[in-house]
Amino acid sequence: MRLLFLGDVMGRAGRSAVAERLPALRTDWGLDFVVVNGENASSGAGITGDHAKKLLASGADCVTLGDHAFDQKEMLQFIETEPRIVRPLNYARTAPGKGARIFTVGGRKVLVLQALGQVFMKRPFDDPFSAVDGVLKGSPLGGAVQATILDIHCEATSEKMAMGHWCDGRASLVVGTHTHVPTADAQILRGGTAYLSDAGMCGDYDSVIGMEKSEPLRRFITQMPKGRFEPASGPATLSGVYVETDDRTGLAQRVVPVRLGGRLQESRP
C-alpha cells in the first residue's frame, strides 16, 4: 500500500495547504490511505467538527489528535459521531472516542492508533508502551491487518525512538508528532517498520513552531506575556512522510520524508 502521514495541521495556513494540495497528491502519488494529525487545526488549539470534516473531505482517511484533543470543547461530542477520528489511546479513561480504529481499504485492513508520551508532557498519561502493545497484539500485522500506523505524540525524541523499536516488525509506520519540526531520521528499522521521529507540522515555518513569532519571543525574552498566541499565517509547508508497504507482511519497503510548499527544502517520493 501507499501511505501518507501528515504532521500537525497548524491553524488556517495548515488547513489551506492540506485543502489545496492533498486532493492532487492522492491521485498523483496513487495513495491508498492518508492520515492527518489535526490537533492544532483550529487556531492552533484543538480541532472543531467543521475543520475535521474539511480535512476528511480534502482526502484524509483518518484524523489523529494529541494532547490538544479536546481544546475545542465541541470535539467531546463530535468525536462520538465521526469514526474516522482517533484520539490518544492513553488519554483519560473517561474520554470519549477511541484511540485505535481499523479501516477497510479495497478489501485490506488498516489499523491506526495514537499514543501520548510521558516525558516532558504537561499532564501525566498512562504508560503508552503497554497501551500500544495491547492493541498491536490484538490486531497483528500481516494477519488481522495489512497495515498499521502509529502516531506517537511526544515531546522527547528518545521516547519516540524507543517506541519505534518497541513496535519494530509489528507496525508499518511509527511516526512522531507534537514537536512541529521535521526530523531527518526517516528509515526502515531492522524488523521492517518505517520510522520518523517527527513528521513536522503542516504550517508556516516563519514562526515559533507554528505560532506568530512576536508573543513567543516576548515570553522567552521577558517572561512577561502580553497577548495571545496566534498561528502564523504565511504559506504553509505540507510536512510528513510517505511509505510503501508489502500487502502480505504489512512491513515497509520504502520511506520518504514529505515537505511541499512554504519555506522548507522540498522532499517528495
Ligand SMILES: [Fe+2]
Ligand atoms: Fe501539535
Ligand SMILES: [Fe+2]
Ligand atoms: Fe501536541
